[in-house]
Amino acid sequence: MKKTLFTCLLLISVATSIAQDYFPTNSGLKQENNNYTAFTNATLYISPNKVIKKGTLLIQNGKVVESGKSVVIPDNTIVIDLNGNYIYPSFIDPYSSFGIPKTKKVKWENGPQYESKREGFYWNDHVMPENRAIDRFEYDRKKADELRKAGFGVINTHIMDGIARGTGILVTLNDRLNNSERIINDSSGQYFSFKKSEASRQSYPSSHMGAIALLKQMHYDAKWYADGHAKNKDLSLEALNTNKSLPSFIESGDKRKNINADDISDLFDLNYTIIGAGDEYEAIESIKATQSKYIIPINFPEPYDVSDPYAIKYLTIAEMRDWNQAPTNLRVLSKNNIEFALTTFKLKKVSEFDKNLKKAIKYGFDKTKALEALTVIPAAMLGQSDKVGTLKKGRYANFLIMSGELFDEETILYENWVQGTKNSINSLSKKDIRGTYTLTTDEKKFDISIAGNINKLKATVKVDTLIYDSKLSYKDDWVTISITDKETKDVYNSKALIEKNHSNFSGILILPDGTQTNFTALKKEEKKEEKKEKQKEEKNSHVESSTSNLSKCWLWLFRKSQKTNYFI
Amino acid sequence: MVKNGKIEKIGKNLASGNLLTIDATGKHLTTGIIDEHSHIAATSINEGGQNSSAEVTIEDVLDPEDINIYRNLAGGVTAIQILHGSANPIGGRSAIIKPRWGADAKGLLYKDAPKFIKFALGENVKQSNWQSYSRFPQTRMGVEQLYVNYFTRAKEYEVKKLSGKPYRYDLEMEVLVEILNKERFISCHSYVQSEINMLMKVAERFNFRINTFTHILEGYKVADKMREHGVGGSTFSDWWAYKYEVKDAIPHNASIMAAAGVTVAINSDDAEMSRRLNQEAAKSIKYGGMSEEEAWKMVTLNPAKLLHLDDKVGSIKVGKDADLVLWSDHPLSVYAIAEKTLIEGAVYFDIEKDKLQRAAIKKEKNKLIKLMRDDKDKGIKKKIPVKKQKKQFTCESL
Numbered sequence: 001m002k003k004t005l006f007t008c009l010l011l012i013s014v015a016t017s018i019a020q021d022y023f024p025t026n027s028g029l030k031q032e033n034n035n036y037t038a039f040t041n042a043t044l045y046i047s048p049n050k051v052i053k054k055g056t057l058l059i060q061n062g063k064v065v066e067s068g069k070s071v072v073i074p075d076n077t078i079v080i081d082l083n084g085n086y087i088y089p090s091f092i093d094p095y096s097s098f099g100i101p102k103t104k105k106v107k108w109e110n111g112p113q114y115e116s117k118r119e120g121f122y123w124n125d126h127v128m129p130e131n132r133a134i135d136r137f138e139y140d141r142k143k144a145d146e147l148r149k150a151g152f153g154v155i156n157t158h159i160m161d162g163i164a165r166g167t168g169i170l171v172t173l174n175d176r177l178n179n180s181e182r183i184i185n186d187s188s189g190q191y192f193s194f195k196k197s198e199a200s201r202q203s204y205p206s207s208h209m210g211a212i213a214l215l216k217q218m219h220y221d222a223k224w225y226a227d228g229h230a231k232n233k234d235l236s237l238e239a240l241n242t243n244k245s246l247p248s249f250i251e252s253g254d255k256r257k258n259i260n261a262d263d264i265s266d267l268f269d270l271n272y273t274i275i276g277a278g279d280e281y282e283a284i285e286s287i288k289a290t291q292s293k294y295i296i297p298i299n300f301p302e303p304y305d306v307s308d309p310y311a312i313k314y315l316t317i318a319e320m321r322d323w324n325q326a327p328t329n330l331r332v333l334s335k336n337n338i339e340f341a342l343t344t345f346k347l348k349k350v351s352e353f354d355k356n357l358k359k360a361i362k363y364g365f366d367k368t369k370a371l372e373a374l375t376v377i378p379a380a381m382l383g384q385s386d387k388v389g390t391l392k393k394g395r396y397a398n399f400l401i402m403s404g405e406l407f408d409e410e411t412i413l414y415e416n417w418v419q420g421t422k423n424s425i426n427s428l429s430k431k432d433i434r435g436t437y438t439l440t441t442d443e444k445k446f447d448i449s450i451a452g453n454i455n456k457l458k459a460t461v462k463v464d465t466l467i468y469d470s471k472l473s474y475k476d477d478w479v480t481i482s483i484t485d486k487e488t489k490d491v492y493n494s495k496a497l498i499e500k501n502h503s504n505f506s507g508i509l510i511l512p513d514g515t516q517t518n519f520t521a522l523k524k525e526e527k528k529e530e531k532k533e534k535q536k537e538e539k540n541s542h543v544e545s546s547t548s549n550l551s552k553c554w555l556w557l558f559r560k561s562q563k564t565n566y567f568i
Numbered sequence: 569m570v571k572n573g574k575i576e577k578i579g580k581n582l583a584s585g586n587l588l589t590i591d592a593t594g595k596h597l598t599t600g601i602i603d604e605h606s607h608i609a610a611t612s613i614n615e616g617g618q619n620s621s622a623e624v625t626i627e628d629v630l631d632p633e634d635i636n637i638y639r640n641l642a643g644g645v646t647a648i649q650i651l652h653g654s655a656n657p658i659g660g661r662s663a664i665i666k667p668r669w670g671a672d673a674k675g676l677l678y679k680d681a682p683k684f685i686k687f688a689l690g691e692n693v694k695q696s697n698w699q700s701y702s703r704f705p706q707t708r709m710g711v712e713q714l715y716v717n718y719f720t721r722a723k724e725y726e727v728k729k730l731s732g733k734p735y736r737y738d739l740e741m742e743v744l745v746e747i748l749n750k751e752r753f754i755s756c757h758s759y760v761q762s763e764i765n766m767l768m769k770v771a772e773r774f775n776f777r778i779n780t781f782t783h784i785l786e787g788y789k790v791a792d793k794m795r796e797h798g799v800g801g802s803t804f805s806d807w808w809a810y811k812y813e814v815k816d817a818i819p820h821n822a823s824i825m826a827a828a829g830v831t832v833a834i835n836s837d838d839a840e841m842s843r844r845l846n847q848e849a850a851k852s853i854k855y856g857g858m859s860e861e862e863a864w865k866m867v868t869l870n871p872a873k874l875l876h877l878d879d880k881v882g883s884i885k886v887g888k889d890a891d892l893v894l895w896s897d898h899p900l901s902v903y904a905i906a907e908k909t910l911i912e913g914a915v916y917f918d919i920e921k922d923k924l925q926r927a928a929i930k931k932e933k934n935k936l937i938k939l940m941r942d943d944k945d946k947g948i949k950k951k952i953p954v955k956k957q958k959k960q961f962t963c964e965s966l
Contacts (some may be wrong), residue, residue: 256630284671286672321936
């Protein structure tokens with residue numbers, strides 16, 4: 001760890017804009033950068049509920065100096081005119097294991113292990129409140145890049161292993177700085193779960209009810225220890241007591257375990273934030289009754305392949321409803337005024353986050369609530385509202401520059417600034433070029449339609465009704481298309497620049513015979529009615545079940561009960 | 569006549585007035601069946617990580633969506649003790665529920681029910697049948713010493729607690745103290761007569777009584793001693809020969825224990841058998857010549873007595889809970905089907921409604937299949953459905 005920190009310092013300190021003032025420099029001249037940067041003419045979301053049209057955001061040394069309508073811009077400020085583009089505070093992921101190496105699974109041995117193998121710690125090896133994420137943390141650039149692309153600027157991380165997991169850290173996703181500057185809080189909270197550690201074979205607890213009892217007894221013992229009654233040294237209980245005032249988080253596992261977590265929280269007045277499982281909508285009344293705060297994953301169930309009529313018989317109505325209704329979870333939680341933050345936890349890939357969140361919005365989740373769940377709410381949960389979550393004066397300069405409203409299908413994320421460091425995701429001049437175009441040469445008229453994900457565009461090229469093979473790329477304002485006639489193998493190569501004020505592109509086309517010719521591809525205007533129709537179609541098609549979860553597992557009725565070996 | 573969930577009046581030609589009337593011509597109305605020993609509706613059953621797990625409770629892990637709740641209703645069951653398993657000598661605390669299908673976990677719980685805990689003896693607790701040699705006790709003698717040790721410590725714990733001096737709050741000891749103070753009752757998994765005697769003696773030494781011996785397949789050998797101790801027996805009708813320690817079991821067990829004056833119940837310990845406990849009770853008429861009335865009591869009033877709930881449930885009596893079953897035939901007949909099951913006056917199972925709901929679900933499934941087929945989200949790989957083995961718990965499920 002120390003070594004890494006040292007290397008980081010050596011390599012990065014030159015490029016660092018906010019240099020540590022008392023560190024000597026031997027790799028060049030020592031310099032400081034105290035420049036101001038101003039973003040003007042922005043639709044500026046200072047917080048989810050405070051938006052300023054034609055606003056200015058002024059930053060310096062990684063922090064917001066001023067934000068609002070009339071901001072005095074000092075001399076020597078770098079001014080970036082955003083021309084109506086949007087600025088949002090960037091997202092915070094409050095629950096992850098970012099940068100923490102996965103705990104190694106303990107070797108298998110014959111026979112169960114009943115006793116603890118540690119000395120000087122709690123009697124149960126799955127209880128490790130003395131663990132510190134900061135001791136194992138190694139900043140993960142690759143993952144940071146994925147997260148920034150999804151709009152995140154700050155992530156909270158901890159050692160995701162065991163029933164009591166110790167303290168976590170809150171860290172910005174700033175590649176240019178080192179840990180000494182990017183770590184906002186080196187003990188951001190205490191973390192708990194009902195799951196045993198991978199690192200120990202100790203049998204207890206072998207059940208969920210055992211895990212509940214263990215957590216309770218651990219808290220009773222902590223009090224006993226704090227009052228000075230224990231005869232032995234216990235570093236686990238000492239850590240638990242030391243970190244008592246930190247925010248506490250507990251990973252539940254499912255909707256019913258949320259209730260167990262809340263029971264423990266109430267018993268010891270712990271004010272747990274509960275990491276839910278995404279199935280809260282199925283038991284919303286009891287979830288609401290917990291009056292707890294939640295962190296909710298959005299890993300929606302995948303659909304089943306229903307093409308095999310025999311395989312369908314294995315599908316339960318419960319599974320099918322899960323698939324159908326899970327995307328309503330956020331809407332249901334929000335309608336019931338349950339306070340929650342969102343997380344990338346449980347997603348197979350970070351890139352699914354944007355897609356799934358948009359799906360939830362399509363299923364009725366409010367956009368402003370979504371932004372709150374990604375900014376001010378996690379900031380408050382972590383007790384860091386004075387540093388992150390909004391773009392008020394003095395907060396970290398963590399923000400997104402976007403072409404339009406957040407969570408809109410057509411909006412492009414241009415830049416994700418973290419602590420005043422620019423991370424370009426898409427060029428500011430990048431446009432949504434999806435649509436249909438016509439490209440006319442002397443002999444042929446190509447109909448080109450560009451569709452797909454904004455970062456993964458696909459072109460379909462037709463001459464009359466015949467489809468030609470095509471390849472498309474769009475980078476830095478240049479569109480490159482090559483078209484191949486399947487029959488004659490004739491190839492048309494083209495490269496064209498997007499025009500400034502609309503989406504036509506013009507450039508040079510190389511015809512199959514080698515002749516070069518100038519061309520312009522003209523975008524067809526999409527009729528407004530068509531657009532509306534499309535949106536209508538996309539509107540949610542989920543079945544609002546009239547039956548409650550009362551008959552959720554009904555389909556089991558149709559199946560004979562499984563035969564079990566009876567050991568009575 | 570049922571009012572506010574209680575039985576208001578019993579008789580002929582009761583003033584009907586504004587009442588909802590159910591025509592039961594040609595049918596049999598009985599009180600609901602009570603299952604003293606079940607492992608349904610829970611997400612875990614055993615905490616075998618220690619030789620005593622009195623600190624855990626099944627109430628924490630109730631699963632209100634277990635379809636077996638509904639199936640039990642269809643079998644006329646209206647109260648169930650969900651017991652911890654038999655992995656260790658001192659098991660976990662029970663949850664006594666009414667199968668209110670559709671309620672949440674807390675809604676299932678029997679309100680203000682007496683407190684119970686599972687104990688276990690025999691092969692399971694000394695881990696004879698799997699390769700585990702490191703947990704005490706490994707012999708039946710050790711089991712006895714373990715009980716004595718725990719109860720002695722519980723006594724010491726209570727003394728310290730009452731002394732006003734600081735003491736370490738211990739979830740496990742708190743529960744054991746309740747047993748010593750006769751505030752919590754033991755339902756003990758048991759087979760072999762020597763062990764049954766042993767546990768009764770340990771209890772007597774600590775001045776309390778064992779409440780129920782469950783399984784108790786050798787109960788017929790020690791029925792007189794059981795009556796003397798005041799313990800009940802909750803057994804199977806004719807289920808035996810599944811392991812060495814049950815080799816002496818006989819189907820006349822229930823009748824013999826009952827004849828000796830022991831309160832006897834027939835239980836299920838199984839999600840399938842609990843749906844036809846009426847038939848299980850009837851078997852004792854064949855084996856041992858029990859009267860119909862006594863046989864029927866073994867799945868109603870007697871388990872209610874064993875659970876200390878006989879003032880509220882277990883029979884049709886004015887003032888008791890209106891937990892009722894309308895049968896198509898004589899309830900001890902194999903042809904009898906529960907047509908309606910009521911808990912505290914509310915219909916939780918209705919065979920006619922069941923048909924409609926099955927049809928509705930079929931329709932909904934078709935609709936969902938269509939939606940799933942038409943799901944055009946191309947980025948997602950669709951899963952192939954696979955057959956799921958639903959785990960059903962028995963005493964030994966780990």
